[in-house]
Amino acid sequence: MNYLREVFASRELLANLTLRDIRGQYKRTILGQLWSLVNPLAAMLVYTIVFRFLLRAAPPPGDPSGLDIFPVWLLCGLLPWSFFSSAVMGGMGSIVGNAGLVQKVYFNRIVLPVSTIGAVAFNWLFEMAVLVVVLLLVGGWHVVFFLPAVVVLMFFLAMFAAGLAMMLSIANVHFRDTQYFLGILFQIWMYLTPIVYPISIVQSLSDRHGGILGTHITLMQIFETNPMFQYVSAFRALMYDQRIPDWQDIVACILWAVAAFAIGLAVFRKNEKGLAEAL
Amino acid sequence: MSDIAVSVDHVSKRFRLYHERNQSLKSAIMRGRKSVYEEFWALNDVSFEVPRGSTFGLIGSNGSGKSTLLKCLTKIYFPEKGEIAAYGKLAGLLEVGSGFHPELSGVENIFLNGSILGMSRKEIERKRDAIIDFADVGDYIDQPVKNYSSGMYVRLGFAIAINVDPDILVVDEVLAVGDQQFQDKCRQKFAEMKRDGKTVILVSHSMDLVEQMCDEAAWLQKGDLKQVGPADPTIAAYLDYVNGPQG
Numbered sequence: 001m002n003y004l005r006e007v008f009a010s011r012e013l014l015a016n017l018t019l020r021d022i023r024g025q026y027k028r029t030i031l032g033q034l035w036s037l038v039n040p041l042a043a044m045l046v047y048t049i050v051f052r053f054l055l056r057a058a059p060p061p062g063d064p065s066g067l068d069i070f071p072v073w074l075l076c077g078l079l080p081w082s083f084f085s086s087a088v089m090g091g092m093g094s095i096v097g098n099a100g101l102v103q104k105v106y107f108n109r110i111v112l113p114v115s116t117i118g119a120v121a122f123n124w125l126f127e128m129a130v131l132v133v134v135l136l137l138v139g140g141w142h143v144v145f146f147l148p149a150v151v152v153l154m155f156f157l158a159m160f161a162a163g164l165a166m167m168l169s170i171a172n173v174h175f176r177d178t179q180y181f182l183g184i185l186f187q188i189w190m191y192l193t194p195i196v197y198p199i200s201i202v203q204s205l206s207d208r209h210g211g212i213l214g215t216h217i218t219l220m221q222i223f224e225t226n227p228m229f230q231y232v233s234a235f236r237a238l239m240y241d242q243r244i245p246d247w248q249d250i251v252a253c254i255l256w257a258v259a260a261f262a263i264g265l266a267v268f269r270k271n272e273k274g275l276a277e278a279l
Numbered sequence: 280m281s282d283i284a285v286s287v288d289h290v291s292k293r294f295r296l297y298h299e300r301n302q303s304l305k306s307a308i309m310r311g312r313k314s315v316y317e318e319f320w321a322l323n324d325v326s327f328e329v330p331r332g333s334t335f336g337l338i339g340s341n342g343s344g345k346s347t348l349l350k351c352l353t354k355i356y357f358p359e360k361g362e363i364a365a366y367g368k369l370a371g372l373l374e375v376g377s378g379f380h381p382e383l384s385g386v387e388n389i390f391l392n393g394s395i396l397g398m399s400r401k402e403i404e405r406k407r408d409a410i411i412d413f414a415d416v417g418d419y420i421d422q423p424v425k426n427y428s429s430g431m432y433v434r435l436g437f438a439i440a441i442n443v444d445p446d447i448l449v450v451d452e453v454l455a456v457g458d459q460q461f462q463d464k465c466r467q468k469f470a471e472m473k474r475d476g477k478t479v480i481l482v483s484h485s486m487d488l489v490e491q492m493c494d495e496a497a498w499l500q501k502g503d504l505k506q507v508g509p510a511d512p513t514i515a516a517y518l519d520y521v522n523g524p525q526g
Contacts (some may be wrong), residue, residue, distance in 0.1 A: 016394040020380050027382040104374040105395055106354040260326045277294070 010108040034191050036123040037130060040079055044071050047078070047196045059198035065242040075131050076240040077195040077232040082156075084161050084228065085122035085186045088232075090116040090170050091165025099279045109272045113165045121158050123242050128154070135239065143241040148276055149206065150238050156257040163260030166268040169248030173278050174213050192230040225254040282323040283366060284447050284478035285329040285352065290361035292322040292347055296410065321347040322358065323502040329447075329495070331366070332476045334469065336493035336510060338517050343494060343499040349373060352449050367446030367478075370396060373517075375436025381425035385416060385435055388424050392439045393426045408444045414462070434461055441468055448472065466492065486514055500510035 003090045026032045051057040052070040061068035091113035095102060097114050101191055129148070143150075172178040194202060206219035230252040237245035295316040322344045325350050329335045337345045341450060350356040351363060378395045379388050389410055393403040403410075411420050414435040419427060426434070441448075469479055478526030489496060489510060496513040499506045500520075506513050 013394040013397075014399050016391050017378075020378075023387070024380050032481065061413050098378075100374075101378050101395070102422050103373075105377045106371065107395055155298065217435065273357045276350070 006108055007110060008014060010111050012255065013107060014111045014118070016119035017111055017115035018122070021116060022122050025119065025143070027086055033126065034125075040075065040127055041081060043078060043082070044074055047074055051196050053197050057197050057201070060200060061239040062140070063243070065140050065142060067135075067138065067240055067242075070136055070138075072131075072134060072138060073198065073236070073240050075134075076236045079124065079127050079131060079191075080157055080231055080235045081190060081193065081228065083127075084157060084231070085190070087117045087120045087158065089186065091162065091177070091183060092168035092182060095169045095173050095275060096163070096279070102279060103276050109275060110166070110207050110268060113169045113268075114162060117134055117158060117162050123155075124154070129190060131239070139250070140240075140242060143239055146238040146244075147240060149244075150235070153231070153234055153238065153253065159257040159261045160231070160253075161229065163257070163262070163264030166261075166264035170267055170271045170275075171274060173191040188193050189226075189228065192223070192225070193226055193232055195232055199223075227252065231257070240279065280502055282331050283328045283463070284321065284331040285350075285363065285365050285369070285480065287325055287327050287329075287348075288347075288362045288364070290325045290351060290358045291320055292324055292344075292351060292358045292364060294319050294321050294347075303339075319500050322351070322499075323327055323504075324361070324429070325504045327497050327504065327507040329478060329480060331478055332473065333388065334340075334473055334479045334481070334492050334495045336481055336487055336489040336514075337499065338483070338496055338514065339499035339505075340488070340502070340521070344448060344502040346373075346451060348480055348499065349451050349480075365447055369447040369449065370440065370443045370445035371449045372437070372440045373449075375433050375434075376424075376441060379424050379432070379436070382423050384423055385411075385414075385420040385427075388435070389395055392436065393443075396440060396443050398443055406444075407425040410438045410442050411437075411469075412438075413441065430458060430461070434472070437465065439460075441465075447478040450479065452482050452484065486518065488515055 029035055031038070037216070038115065048071050050072075050226070055181065057070075059073050062073070094116040097108070102109065103110075122176040132143060135141075138223055168178055183190040190196075202222055202223050206221075206223075209219060211217060212219060212222075230249045234249045234253055237243055237249070297316045298320050325344075325348065337348065339345050347356065349371070350373070351358050351367070352365070353373065355371075376388075376392065377391055378424075380391065383391065386407075388402070389407060390403055393406075393410075394400070398406075414431070414437075416431045416435055416436040419431060422494065425434070441493070447448060472479060477493075481489075481493070495508060496510040497507040498513050498517045505520075506516050
């Protein structure tokens with residue numbers, strides 16, 4: 001309880017550090033905040049050309065929305081993913097990146113990873129708003145009914161990312177390998193998550209092979225253990241299909257978020273006192 | 280209301296001197312354990328009390344543990360043994376301009392740095408003019424701080440820190456920077472704090488400064504507390520020790 005009060009007392013610091021990151025990020029650029037859109041757009045272009053036109057990936061049309069536009073389908077999964085990966089990567093480096101501050105001033109260390117994620121989330125919010133406008137333009141106006149649910153889901157994904165970032169930021173202080181390792185892991189992780197290809201491909205592959213290596217475990221079941229699988233499915237259900245996600249996905253998203261955050265917080269608290277020395 | 284501002288009670292702080300620091304996983308795995316290190320006590324059973332309203336100097340040669348002690352006081356390090364209790368709001372000034380963002384303006388950095396030092400937004404707004412006034416950077420206050428001269432940078436940082444208005448201010452050798460005029464201004468500010476019954480703890484290598492400003496002093500030598508008490512005899516003892524071999 002005491003700790004919560006202390007964290008609450010740091011809310012202004014948290015806001016100021018987040019603002020520092022947001023304001024400082026695109027200073028002295030001509031495009032400013034628009035740069036935050038360039039990355040996802042470039043990725044969208046590349047993945048659409050490679051997966052839609054060269055590899056002929058064809059996700060089923062949105063049900064019941066009837067949307068059948070590959071780039072839009074792609075963005076509904078890609079934006080949450082790119083938020084997640086930049087939030088975890090950024091939060092992980094936040095303690096090492098602010099070493100000067102940690103060694104000179106006492107404040108609640110938890111604001112460092114959390115404010116970094118806040119700044120990334122700000123960009124994400126901006127990107128998602130643009131995506132919603134696009135959805136409205138291409139005829140998916142039912143998305144407005146699901147917007148509150150989208151915001152709640154975004155919150156849980158941010159919580160999940162924050163939990164991982166807290167753990168990894170500590171690990172990164174002790175072993176700087178963490179950041180390089182994670183860079184590679186995230187690349188692999190992205191392709192293990194049905195973002196640029198539809199789940200149906202995995203499903204049909206899984207059905208054809210049945211149990212792997214003589215067990216009853218199917219390929220699909222292995223894919224489903226990936227938390228980002230559920231998050232991406234839930235975002236696609238809400239925004240592209242425009243329906244309520246499967247309840248298993250909802251429960252999984254919430255559980256992953258709560259568990260990661262609780263463990264992350266516990267690890268962080270246990271180690272925060274030694275940070276100034278370890279850096 | 281006690282008349283003690285800070286009590287340092289049998290404080291010991293241990294550091295690990297790494298022979299080969301494993302900051303990469305490879306070295307950790309190759310050696311099969313985390314690191315090879317030697318223990319080293321930077322502070323050894325140090326106890327003293329700082330009276331409320333006094334200006335207290337910490338003196339000692341390089342590597343005597345002064346800065347470590349300051350970092351323990353400001354909760355950046357946590358001692359392995361013993362306890363430190365501060366009665367009142369304690370603020371540390373170990374570095375000026377911590378967390379300044381070079382691309383942000385002076386005013387924006389006042390808000391940023393102020394909140395890092397624990398001030399609320401309202402408080403900063405109230406003290407904004409006083410800070411700008413003390414920093415004396417003129418029209419540069421709306422410029423990004425990367426365009427500041429080093430003197431202006433330090434003045435702005437110091438102006439913010441001094442306006443945190445703590446009951447106890449812990450200062451590390453920051454007065455050495457800045458020109459004569461600024462140093463005088465800082466001394467005046469310290470004198471003012473003293474009049475208001477605030478406590479100042481400062482580290483300095485300038486014995487003149489300590490002699491001038493401090494009522495009491497503590498002399499540390501290689502982590503041990505050699506002497507503590509009224510400033511003049513403590514300084515004299517320290518100087519005797521330093522000049523001993525020659526004279």
